[in-house]
Amino acid sequence: MNSVNNFFNNMNSKLEPVFNTIEEHLSKWTHLELVSMLTLILLIFHGFVTENFDYPVQLFFLVAVFYRPALSNSFAWGVVAIMASYEVMNFWHHTANHKFLTAYWTWTLCISHWCQSEQHKERNLMISARFLIMLTMAGACIQKLISSSYMDGSFFEITLLTLPSFEFLLQLIGVDASLPDFTKSAMADLRSASTVVAQSAISIPIDATFSLVAMAITVWNLVIQFVLEILCFCRSDRFQLIFHWLFLFFIQTTYIAAPFVGFGFLICIWCYTISAKRFPRMSYLYLASLLMIVVYQSPWRQVLF
Amino acid sequence: MNFPSSALRSRIERHIVLIIPLVASLIFLNQIYRQHAHDLSVWKGGGMGMFAALDRPRSSRFVKIYITDSDNIRMPVIAYDELTYRIQVEPSEKNLDRLLSKIVNTPWRYSHQRTPILERQKDGSHIVLGYTPKPTPWGRNELIDMSSIDIEYGQIYFDVDTKLLEGKLIKERHYEFSK
Helix, strand or coil: CHHHHHHHHHHHHHHHHHHHHHHHHHCCCCHHHHHHHHHHHHHHHCCCCCHHHHHHHHHHHHHHHHCHHHHHCHHHHHHHHHHHHHHHHHCCCCCCHHHHHHHHHHHHHHHHHHCCCHHHHHHHHHHHHHHHHHHHHHHHHHHHHHCCCCCCCHHHHHHHHHCHHHHHHHHHCCCCCCHHHHHHHHHHHHHCCCEECHHHEEECCCCHHHHHHHHHHHHHHHHHHHHHHHHHHCCCHHHHHHHHHHHHHHHHHHHHHCCCHHHHHHHHHHHHHHHCCCCHHHHHHHHHHHHHHHHHCCCHHHHHC | CHHHHHHHHHHHHHHHHHHHHHHHHHHHHHHHHHHHHHCCCCCCCCCCCCCCCCCCHHHHEEEEEEEEECCCCEEECCCCCHHHHHHHHCCCHHHHHHHHHHHHCCCCEEEEEEEEEEEECCCCCEEEEEEEEEEECCCCCCECCEEEEEEEEEEEEEECCCCEEEEEEEEEEEEECCC
16 A cells, blocks of 8 residues: 555656646636637537538637637627537437537536626536536446347447447457458348348357457446446545546546547546546646547557557 | 625526536436337437447438339339438337338339349358349439338347347338329
């Protein structure tokens, strides 16, 4: 235990100049301003379905870069929130769940900036960020538990083979290179109106090791989300610290394996929001995670394999 | 004089924080309801169910459409349509009826192209069983004298014990043209 403490103390003292530099730069921003700017960056890179949303957000971003008080304009955030809600409602068949969350978050910023009292601004931001984290984790757990294809492992067995985002993981665990294409073509043939498939069934040559890995990912994914949900309820410093370390671990392990950047970016902003005042140094790790998530998108996997 | 309005504003500011959780929870509950009542995909509708079920609209759900002409040739309709996608997202009876009505009321024509009818082999290769005319809603070619229309909605399931990927038919629509 002592050696662990010593290690962390050593790390802390070595990183002191780094933390001080970050602190100095961040002190030029208010908490709400920085969260607003991060959200604006998220909206620029991972906005909504149509381009109609992009132009006003880009304009807002440029104005905010040169005139920072614009970031605190509740009217501007209201316009963004209305457009985000329109995009979600009008194209809901195409909209992924994290876009709903992004729309809720833009409303949170609009309301926070509208509040006059600093205390209410902060309270609104913190409550909404914490609620959205909890809704995401609880929703994910509930959906997985009531799903007919999650707990038996079938979801990850097929999804790992058919989603391009998991190619890296498949290479890492040494899956036969032809299996993903075979599975994708099997899915395409079952969907096709012009292909006859005997008994509408195709055997997929998956070995026991792959099934075991898929089941391990299935269990891990559910357990970590469940534990994060429980820890989020516990408000003591100790549990909150465990929550943040675990969340950082979840973010890093999830997004290094499969870069679903938009959602990763959003949860980093929420976690930064709830940790910035209470655990400032921990919150820098979320800012670093934002950078790492962007780096993970680079083609480093293709270089390695 | 300012006091009542600032007190009211303060009260609003204190309670307005409940709006986002309330709206988000209602949308979540609506998704759960529609998932069970109308088979809405877990991946859509704001229910936080991504990576929770093998029912991604475009990859695990399918809509097959066939037009049979007066010579009894059954032609698959291979065309992406927003309504077809909506059925893959939420295969409600209403959506299926709307698609059927749209197809029935479209003047389908024979196109110059032909659709190969394939048969999948165990090793994943295909053999061509034959060709059928490809129906199209565009152009000035000969109109198809339609005798019937079939729509099949289904979902792909995977059995972890047998390692079988199966396409199961869930809902159908059949329309006979009266002569």
